[in-house]
Amino acid sequence: MKxxxxxxxLGRKFGSTVALNGxxxxxxEGAIYALVGPNGAGKTTLIKLLMNIFWPSxxxxxxxxxxxxxxxxxxxxxxxxxxxxxxAPDWMQVGExxxxxxxxxxxxxxxxxxxxxRQFDLPLDRxxxxxxxxxxxxxxxxxxxxxxxxxxxxxxxxxxxxPLVRDELIVGLxxxxxxxxxxxxxxxxxxxxGFSSHVGFLEKGRLLFQEEMASLTARFREVTVTLxxxxxxxxxxPSSWLQVEAADSVLRFVHSNYSEDESPAELxxxxxxxxxxxxxxxxxxxxxxxxxxxxxxxxxxxxxARPSLEVKA
Amino acid sequence: MRQSLAIFAKDARRFWLEILICxxxxxxxxxxxxxxxxxxxxxxxxxxxxxFGGAGPTGILAxxxxxxxxxxxxxxxxxxxxxxxxxxxxxxxxxxxxDWRKLLGSKLLYLAAFLYVPFFVAQCALLRExxxxxxxxxxxxxxxxLLLTAVGVLPLMALATITRGFGRLMLVLLGVALVIVxxxxxxxxxxxxxxxxxxxxxxxxxxLTVIFCGxxxxxxxxxxxxSAKAGWLLLIAITLIMCSTAYFDPDSALVDHYYPELxxxxxxxxxxxxxxxxxxxxxxxxxxxxxxxxIAIPIVASGVQDGYVAIPEALKIIxxxxxxxxxxxxxxxxxxxxxxxxxxxxxxxxRMRRSVYEQxxxxxxxxxxxxxxxxxxxxxxxxxxxxxxxxxxxxxxxxQPRRWTFKPDEMMxxxxxxxMNEPQLTYVSALWTQGGCEAGAAVDQxxxxxxxxxxxxxxxxxxxxxxxxxxxxxxLSQPKYAQSEQERWxxxxxxxxRFTQYLPAKRLREDVTISGFRLPEPANGTI
Numbered sequence: 001m002k003x004x005x006x007x008x009x010l011g012r013k014f015g016s017t018v019a020l021n022g023x024x025x026x027x028x029e030g031a032i033y034a035l036v037g038p039n040g041a042g043k044t045t046l047i048k049l050l051m052n053i054f055w056p057s058x059x060x061x062x063x064x065x066x067x068x069x070x071x072x073x074x075x076x077x078x079x080x081x082x083x084x085x086x087x088a089p090d091w092m093q094v095g096e097x098x099x100x101x102x103x104x105x106x107x108x109x110x111x112x113x114x115x116x117x118r119q120f121d122l123p124l125d126r127x128x129x130x131x132x133x134x135x136x137x138x139x140x141x142x143x144x145x146x147x148x149x150x151x152x153x154x155x156x157x158x159x160x161x162x163p164l165v166r167d168e169l170i171v172g173l174x175x176x177x178x179x180x181x182x183x184x185x186x187x188x189x190x191x192x193x194g195f196s197s198h199v200g201f202l203e204k205g206r207l208l209f210q211e212e213m214a215s216l217t218a219r220f221r222e223v224t225v226t227l228x229x230x231x232x233x234x235x236x237x238p239s240s241w242l243q244v245e246a247a248d249s250v251l252r253f254v255h256s257n258y259s260e261d262e263s264p265a266e267l268x269x270x271x272x273x274x275x276x277x278x279x280x281x282x283x284x285x286x287x288x289x290x291x292x293x294x295x296x297x298x299x300x301x302x303x304x305a306r307p308s309l310e311v312k313a
Numbered sequence: 314m315r316q317s318l319a320i321f322a323k324d325a326r327r328f329w330l331e332i333l334i335c336x337x338x339x340x341x342x343x344x345x346x347x348x349x350x351x352x353x354x355x356x357x358x359x360x361x362x363x364x365f366g367g368a369g370p371t372g373i374l375a376x377x378x379x380x381x382x383x384x385x386x387x388x389x390x391x392x393x394x395x396x397x398x399x400x401x402x403x404x405x406x407x408x409x410x411x412d413w414r415k416l417l418g419s420k421l422l423y424l425a426a427f428l429y430v431p432f433f434v435a436q437c438a439l440l441r442e443x444x445x446x447x448x449x450x451x452x453x454x455x456x457x458x459l460l461l462t463a464v465g466v467l468p469l470m471a472l473a474t475i476t477r478g479f480g481r482l483m484l485v486l487l488g489v490a491l492v493i494v495x496x497x498x499x500x501x502x503x504x505x506x507x508x509x510x511x512x513x514x515x516x517x518x519x520x521l522t523v524i525f526c527g528x529x530x531x532x533x534x535x536x537x538x539x540s541a542k543a544g545w546l547l548l549i550a551i552t553l554i555m556c557s558t559a560y561f562d563p564d565s566a567l568v569d570h571y572y573p574e575l576x577x578x579x580x581x582x583x584x585x586x587x588x589x590x591x592x593x594x595x596x597x598x599x600x601x602x603x604x605x606x607x608i609a610i611p612i613v614a615s616g617v618q619d620g621y622v623a624i625p626e627a628l629k630i631i632x633x634x635x636x637x638x639x640x641x642x643x644x645x646x647x648x649x650x651x652x653x654x655x656x657x658x659x660x661x662x663x664r665m666r667r668s669v670y671e672q673x674x675x676x677x678x679x680x681x682x683x684x685x686x687x688x689x690x691x692x693x694x695x696x697x698x699x700x701x702x703x704x705x706x707x708x709x710x711x712x713q714p715r716r717w718t719f720k721p722d723e724m725m726x727x728x729x730x731x732x733m734n735e736p737q738l739t740y741v742s743a744l745w746t747q748g749g750c751e752a753g754a755a756v757d758q759x760x761x762x763x764x765x766x767x768x769x770x771x772x773x774x775x776x777x778x779x780x781x782x783x784x785x786x787x788x789l790s791q792p793k794y795a796q797s798e799q800e801r802w803x804x805x806x807x808x809x810x811r812f813t814q815y816l817p818a819k820r821l822r823e824d825v826t827i828s829g830f831r832l833p834e835p836a837n838g839t840i
Contacts, residue, residue: 053402073410081408088405091327103319104410153408 002029004151004181005050009059012045019045021205022059027198032182034192034213036288037202043185044085046202047155050183051081064151077105080144080180082137083155088128094139095124098146105147116142119172134165141169145176152176154184158191170195193284201288208291213284220287221258221279225251225271234270242294254290255279316412320419324393325427331392332427335385339435342378346780347442349375350713350730379779386428387469391482393423394473399535401477413536424466429458436781443782444703444711445732453733453775460777463521467528474535475544489552496556514564514571520555527551565644568627572685572822581616582688582819583623587827588613588658597670597833606670606835608663610680612825615656620691622740622815623652624770630663631681632673640669647684651766653740674832682825689738689770689815699724699743699808708814709736709768714804715786723750724804726789729767730782733775736768740813743789743804750805761802763789771817 005027012020020042027033035043048054050063052071061068066075089097098117102108117124120138128136137157144152152173158166173182174195186192192199193213200210223241225231231246240257251271255263258279267277282290325332348371397406397416406416436454437447447454472489476482531547534540564571575581589595593611600607617623625647632640642663650659661682695707701724703713710731714724726743729736742764767787776783789804 048402051408053407073412076408076410079408083403085403086405086408087403092323100319100323101409103315 003027003062004029004031005033005061005063005183007046007050007059007061010046010049010056010061011058012042012049012054013057019205020049020056023202023205023207025061025200025207025210027181027183029181031198032177032196033184033198033200033210034196035183035185035200035202036189036192037185037187038292039187041187041202042205043187043202044083044155045205047083047153047183047185051079051153073104077107077147078150080147080149080152081155082140082144082153082157084137084157084159085155086140088136088140090129091127093125093127094122094131097128097139098124098143101143101146108147112148113142113146116146116172119175120168134161137161138165138169138172141172145172148176148179150180152180152182152184154182156185156187158186159188166191189285189288199284201291203292216287217281217284218260219256219258220282220290221255221263222282222286223253223255223258223267224276224278224280225267225274226276227251227271228273228275242290249275254282254287254294256290314415316410316415317419317422320397320411320416321422321426324396324419324423327396328389328392331385331389335382335389335427336431338378338382338385339431342375342382342780343435343438343442345371345378346375346439346782348372350443350728350782350784382779383465386465388479389428390424390466390469391473391479393420394470395476395478395482398477399474399539400541417532417536420470424470428466432461433458439781440732443730443732444705445782450732450775450781454781456773457733457775457777457781460521460775463525463528464777467532468524471528471531471535471544471548474532475541475548492552492556496559500559514567516558516562516564519563520558523551523554527554568644568685569822572626572687572820574683574822574824581823582618582621582821583614583652583686583823584616585625585682585684585823585825586613586615587611587825587830593658595830595833597835599835600664604667605664606667608665608670608832610661610682610827612659612661612682613656614652614659617652617654619654621654621818622689624687624689625650625652625659625684626687627685628661628663628682630665631683632678633681634673634676634678636676638672640665640673644685651740670832677829677831680825680827680830682827683822684825685820685822687770687817688819688821690818692737692814692816694811694813696809696811699727699804699806699810701806706812709739709785709812712787724806726765726804727787727810729785729787731768731785733778733781733783734772735776735783735785737772738766738768738770738815740811740815741765741767741787741789742811744808744810745789745802746805746808747802749801750803765789770815 003026005025007023007025010020010023010025011018023042023046025033025035025046035046037043045054049056050061050068050071052068055069063071064075064078071079089100092100094117098113102110102113116122120142122135122139122142123131126135128139131139141157154173158169161169177195184192184196196213198210199213199216201208227249229249231249231251233244233246233251237244237253240255242254242256244251244253246252257263263279264277267279268274271277397411397420398404433454436457440447440450440454472485473482476485527547528551531544531551534547535544588611590611595611596609598607598609599605614623614625627644628647629644630640630642642665645663647661652659661684693708697704697706699714701714703711706712706729709729712727712729715726715728717723717725727741742762745761745763747760765787767785775781
């Protein structure tokens with residue numbers, strides 16, 4: 001498998017603060033990879049390391065086959081980068097900005113530019129500083145997509161935007177998705193759930209796991225076991241069961257390694273007196289909450305032992 | 314190239330107002346500055362700006378322009394560098410395919426187009442206005458641009474690269490200025506008898522090289538790596554190196570080499586000897602610094618051949634007594650003195666620590682005084698009648714008479730304009746005529762020759778200046794006070810003026826030895 005982005009044991013310190021620690025991200029070519037995590041998890045730092053804005057304190061990263069420390073003009077011709085925190089040439093009009101950027105990209109597609117301007121309804125004669133936040137973000141998208149980049153890197157691109165603009169941007173992005181790799185960060189799971197093919201979860205500078213979205217949602221199930229008598233948390237619960245709770249005659253937990261073929265039989269064996277066993281699909285947000293809570297609720301060594309928290313390619 | 318031109322065009326569009334202001338100020342200077350040439354003593358060059366009242370409103374305006382132009386350039390440089398600032402991690406251009414070489418190239422192109430070219434054109438225009446043919450001074454014009462680059466453009470650009478914006482840059486400039494002032498103040502506080510002050514041998518060029526190379530390195534480092542920490546360290550190091558020269562003059566270590574000792578068998582081009590006779594006796598006096606004593610010793614200089622002038626530049630004192638105790642001063646600058654053929658009494662002044670003075674005053678000492686001297690030889694001479702208008706003097710430039718402020722119809726000397734620099738060292742003599750000038754410089758009247766020096770020995774191709782035309786006053790003082798109208802002396806139109814140029818010929822070091830010398834008692838108090 002070829003990777004558009006690959007990091008190995010990537011770390012970054014700011015003074016004595018560890019922003020990233022031993023991160024190993026693998027973004028297959030053609031994927032829409034969502035890097036999620038709470039604010040302050042290190043998502044922006046990771047992206048800035050990939051974009052050669054920061055240099056790693058340890059480990060290494062490759063972007064489109066190039067060492068991140070050598071990512072420069074030649075590689076940036078193939079990368080479209082949009083960040084909510086990035087400054088813009090505010091003094092320029094939208095049209096002026098697009099004309100200016102044309103000079104930097106040999107593969108700039110004027111037809112696509114026109115199409116994006118129309119799609120995003122961009123006012124070409126307005127200065128960027130006079131645009132709303134959503135419009136500015138749309139202008140940034142247009143200027144980062146018009147040269148058909150091989151890799152699109154988005155740092156919290158949809159944060160704080162109204163739903164309409166968010167949908168417009170996602171549609172614009174998905175239109176380009178077949179010909180590119182997308183790597184985006186977000187702290188809002190709901191906004192990436194619908195279109196991401198891969199997901200990685202970063203917390204406190206560590207990558208807790210990464211996985212294909214389909215595989216992740218397939219193996220996580222909220223299991224509800226209804227017993228005839230009062231339920232108690234049984235001894236010897238497998239480590240793949242997270243957040244095991246008992247109330248009245250009901251036992252609930254999150255199964256992090258559910259298999260349609262094997263798990264029903266396994267559960268039936270574990271709960272022979274069960275009146276009913278249900279395994280419900282979970283939304284991504286619920287999966288992450290389960291992982292995050294589980295991770296916070298146990299010691300580090302214990303959490304590392306859990307299969308649900310292992311990094312999976 | 315396309316990328317560089319795109320960035321250049323973008324910057325030009327964005328900073329059109331800054332560009333316009335810079336160009337307008339230069340145009341104003343070209344228009345206003347020549348009007349100050351008719352006013353004697355108006356300053357020239359960026360280093361000697363004064364608001365000379367006599368120059369009137371245009372003089373004040375010219376002085377203001379000479380100050381405003383560098384400020385406008387500072388804004389121009391800072392704005393264009395900060396447009397793609399190098400400090401920070403959120404700039405729009407960081408993730409665009411900017412090649413740092415092309416980015417730097419575009420900024421240099423911008424400075425070339427909107428700073429250097431207008432400045433060059435303005436300098437040419439001023440030269441033409443001053444009566445000079447710019448084509449003859451291309452070397453000087455380019456050298457002036459090089460100096461401007463070394464001490465102005467590159468350091469400012471380097472500071473702009475390590476700052477986030479104009480406000481921060483101004484704070485850093487303030488900080489650098491404070492450090493330099495502190496270094497100067499502390500060097501002045503240091504007793505002068507332990508510091509050296511000798512003519513510039515290498516330190517000037519060294520300082521320029523350090524600033525030029527250091528600033529250039531910082532700029533390249535910042536554009537190539539955006540390593541603000543490294544950029545800061547480099548610029549702090551440059552500042553500290555420059556400040557250290559306030560305490561240690563590297564030239565003092567070079568004097569012995571630069572002024573070779575005169576061979577004992579060679580004929581001395583100038584002879585120095587102890588000259589105490591009559592009223593010319595050694596003296597001592599306290600200084601404001603209570604730990605130091607100033608000593609003055611008369612020296613007779615002779616033996617200068619016709620066509621030469623001796624210019625003592627530095628000296629040091631080596632003092633020994635019968636007990637074998639020895640004291641040696643650092644090299645000290647000589648007071649400006651130019652010794653022509655004939656016998657002249659000159660004075661050596663040096664400063665010594667009071668404790669050393671006390672140590673040596675009780676018994677006779679032997680003084681050995683090496684004097685570093687430059688010999689200059691006559692390179693040309695012209696005799697030109699004084700004219701009541703602009704007149705050209707070879708090797709100097711264009712001169713015009715200076716007049717008394719309170720008697721504007723009488724001439725007192727001349728003011729000369731030279732191109733790119735002070736003129737070559739020139740000895741000027743003029744004939745004053747007793748009585749008025751009604752009959753011109755009549756031969757049957759009494760005449761007195763007055764003399765003056767103008768210019769400097771071996772000036773470079775140019776001296777750093779906002780203006781390309783330099784003024785030099787030739788002060789030919791009236792021979793003596795006139796008791797009556799008949800006795801007054803006049804500098805008349807048509808009076809011959811002799812201009813003798815000198816070029817550096819030889820450097821040498823010659824010792825004066827004084828045996829059995831007793832340090833004099835201080836004239837301004839007892840110890």
